[in-house]
Amino acid sequence: MQYHALSLSKHGFNVTFVGFLESKPHPDVLREEKIKITAISEVRGITVGPRLLTYVTKVIAQCFQLLFVSALDGSAGFYTHNPPGLPGIAVAWLVSVIRGSRFIIDWHNYGYSIMALSHGDKHPIVRLAKWYEHTFGPLASHNLCVTKAMKEDLQKNWGIRATTLYDRPASVFRETEMKQRHQLFMKLSETYPAFTHSGSGDESKDVEQTASRSRLNKETVELKENRPALLVSSTSWTEDEDFSILLKALEEYEALVKEGASLPPLVCVITGKGPQKQFYLKLIDSLRLEHVQICTPGSRPKIIRFTRQCRPGRVSPSLSSGLDLPMKVVDMFGCCLPVCAIRFNCLHELLKTLLSDFPSTSDGKLASFRTNLRRAEV
Numbered sequence: 001m002q003y004h005a006l007s008l009s010k011h012g013f014n015v016t017f018v019g020f021l022e023s024k025p026h027p028d029v030l031r032e033e034k035i036k037i038t039a040i041s042e043v044r045g046i047t048v049g050p051r052l053l054t055y056v057t058k059v060i061a062q063c064f065q066l067l068f069v070s071a072l073d074g075s076a077g078f079y080t081h082n083p084p085g086l087p088g089i090a091v092a093w094l095v096s097v098i099r100g101s102r103f104i105i106d107w108h109n110y111g112y113s114i115m116a117l118s119h120g121d122k123h124p125i126v127r128l129a130k131w132y133e134h135t136f137g138p139l140a141s142h143n144l145c146v147t148k149a150m151k152e153d154l155q156k157n158w159g160i161r162a163t164t165l166y167d168r169p170a171s172v173f174r175e176t177e178m179k180q181r182h183q184l185f186m187k188l189s190e191t192y193p194a195f196t197h198s199g200s201g202d203e204s205k206d207v208e209q210t211a212s213r214s215r216l217n218k219e220t221v222e223l224k225e226n227r228p229a230l231l232v233s234s235t236s237w238t239e240d241e242d243f244s245i246l247l248k249a250l251e252e253y254e255a256l257v258k259e260g261a262s263l264p265p266l267v268c269v270i271t272g273k274g275p276q277k278q279f280y281l282k283l284i285d286s287l288r289l290e291h292v293q294i295c296t297p298g299s300r301p302k303i304i305r306f307t308r309q310c311r312p313g314r315v316s317p318s319l320s321s322g323l324d325l326p327m328k329v330v331d332m333f334g335c336c337l338p339v340c341a342i343r344f345n346c347l348h349e350l351l352k353t354l355l356s357d358f359p360s361t362s363d364g365k366l367a368s369f370r371t372n373l374r375r376a377e378v
Contacts, residue, residue, distance in 0.1 A: 001081060002026045003170045004106075008079075009034035016073050018066070023273075038073070040065050055125060059087050066091040077102035082137070083111035086129060089136045096141070105137060107145040107154060107162060109240075117239045134158060147346045166349075169334025176335075182208070194228075194267045194293035228265040228293075232337075234328040237274025246270075247283060250292050257291040266292045 002025060005015045009032050017029070021039035029035055043065070045058030066088060070078075078092040082105050089105060096103035112129035119126050137143075137154075143162035145151050154160040176184075186208055189195040235241050250268060257263050277296075284294050332339050 002029050004079065005029060005035050006032060016075055018069055038069055040069060052125065063087045063091055067095070070095040075101065077104065077141075079104045079106065081106050081108055082133070083109055083114060085111050085136075086132055089140075090132070093136055093139045102141045103139070104142045104144065105140040107137075107143060107150055114238070114240050147349050149346045149349070167330045169331050173331045173334030174336075192295045192297075194295055226264070228267045229263075230267050230269065231340075232269045232271065232332075234331070235270060235272045235274065237272055237277040237280065239276065243270075243276075243280050244283070247280075247287065250289065250294070251287065254289050254292050263291075267295065268292060269295045269297065271297055 001019065005017045006028055008015050013034065015035045016038055017035055018038045018040060020042050025037060043058055043061040045054040045061060047054060070091065078096055078101060080088050080092050082089060092103055110133060112126050112133055115129050116126045137158055138160050143154065143160050144165050145154060145162045146167055148164050151162045151164045154162045185195050233246055235243060253266060281296065329339055
């Protein structure tokens with residue numbers, strides 16, 4: 001949403017950006033005079049009693065928060081993502097009706113389908129969420145979506161006429177020159193051993209070295225012959241991204257190397273923040289890997305810089321609705337990265353230059369992946 005706010009401001013709109021201030025916004029957002037940030041606190045609801053009571057009281061509290069913020073702001077229109085849409089869609093619709101404002105929903109998925117991953121389709125909360133989206137979704141003045149498949153589904157099953165607008169990478173996601181890559185890896189080597197020079201090669205004190213590069217002089221940076229392959233996977237650590245798929249793939253890669261396969265050491269960088277991160281970090285700590293090293297930076301600047309350096313990128317969403325496209329792939333394409341992705345619905349709409357495309361079944365899922373890593377060493 002930060003990039004949406006920037007885009008609107010550059011087109012002359014004054015933007016009030018409402019959301020949880022969990023991390024520092026992008027510097028461009030902070031510098032933009034036409035963007036006003038209104039932070040709201042995350043409420044927990046009543047923590048005693050049934051889980052349903054906690055959820056309901058949390059939603060009610062958020063309704064009052066959003067109504068209060070909207071009452072103080074005289075915006076001519078409301079623009080919201082879905083998900084999350086509960087209770088934002090209903091509140092935005094109500095205020096837009098009272099003021100006669102425009103109300104735009106940007107459909108990226110269905111909130112109820114994500115909830116169904118943990119509760120099941122028949123759970124009362126899931127049914128309520130589905131009714132909510134079906135009821136308030138069609139009330140928007142305008143609707144946007146990110147795939148033709150979602151546009152067709154919205155029209156057929158929801159009676160919503162939407163316009164398809166494909167996501168584009170932000171300007172910060174671009175290919176990086178060799179010298180800049182070396183500077184980044186030198187900085188990363190101070191924190192992550194996977195990027196540290198092993199001690200082999202030119203041992204001159206005048207030569208800056210990382211695991212993959214040597215800087216011979218001010219203008220010359222050389223790649224090492226036995227450098228590791230670098231793989232990045234960005235994730236939101238949510239239930240609709242089954243991250244165990246990647247971990248199993250890394251274990252299989254480890255087994256192949258131990259069996260004598262001619263494959264480089266692998267550094268896997270997993271970026272992002274989200275609710276299931278600690279769960280997967282425990283799984284990562286339990287792995288016994290000698291030829292694969294895993295790093296998990298969390299800050300946004302590191303995520304962007306990592307993404308701009310890697311060969312290849314990787315994404316494995318288990319999208320709950322099958323109608324969305326992961327923005328992280330768009331960012332990787334902005335960095336000129338080849339992408340290794342699980343095959344899923346709508347993939348063909350955007351991903352035209354895949355490095356490899358392997359299904360989530362166990363049969364041969366690493367065949368093309370490991371072959372391409374031979375030429376992905378960075």
